[in-house]
Amino acid sequence: MAIKKPTQFHLEIVFIMAITIATLFANYGPYHGGHDWYAYYKFIAAFEPSRGYVPYFAVYILAPLSIFPERYQWTALTLISLSIFSYLAHRQGWSLWHIWGVAFFTDLWQGQVDAIVALGMWLALSGKNDRLKSVGLLLAMMKPQLSGYIIALVLLENRSKWYIMLAVPFIVIGISFIEFGNWIPAWVAKTSSMPLHVFNYAPRLLWPYSLFLLPVPFIVWKQQGELNKTTIKTALAISALMPNFSTYSYVILYLFEPRLALLSWLVIPASFISIKAVPMVEISIPLILLLAVMVAEIKSALVLEPAIVSEN
16 A cells, blocks of 8 residues: 655644644753743733733633643643644645744744734634624734734724624623723833833834834725735734834734745844844845835736726
């Protein structure tokens, strides 16, 4: 009997399990990962939201991870994140290998929850019904600095039924107010005092000049007439240029433009040249995405224009 060659799906499963098992061993080493999970998110999962930087309703999203022993929570999060990234990559028409990049591995190593936010954004954009889109908006709201534009554009696109789209967020956020009181002032104060760190240094290179770009996604949406890939890529690129967007979250950009993942590896040779060169390479990633969108639109316009002229 002939032995079947492993498919790409089987290889991805092996890779996901290998990374997950690696985190188990890393938990026992001196340099184990999951810093952000153990420093912030584990407390949120344990219903202590004031010790993190995300909105307090995130406790209901992350609480299931608290059922695992503390040592294995990062491992569980890694398995969930890899599964989500693999699913979303395939839904976009490529595989997990296409989004391999510095941000991809950094996001996993830090114990971040960006995969859950990315799933929320995808559901809000592509959910089969309004209930799924409403759930997606709730998940996306866990990190509004990543998803703010997408949330706003989805609501604008569905403004005739915004009350349906916001049903799940209203209910869950309302419950959080009952449980924790009006937590918004405390959350805003906490996020406003977030210290500068290596992962958000790059976007601050353009601050405050990046403020002039704030209306661009809405202008593009109006010009396109719909919430298409051009609008989405523009919104994500502009978001990534804002100061609270950490560079490990670029993995969300990879999901829409995987060639950026290859570009991200230039960070490694740049780090040998000068530590100051690293943020310069990092900030170029969303700028290149924005430039690529502009070039694609110009080329599209040039192709259409002769056709219109010839018809006349």
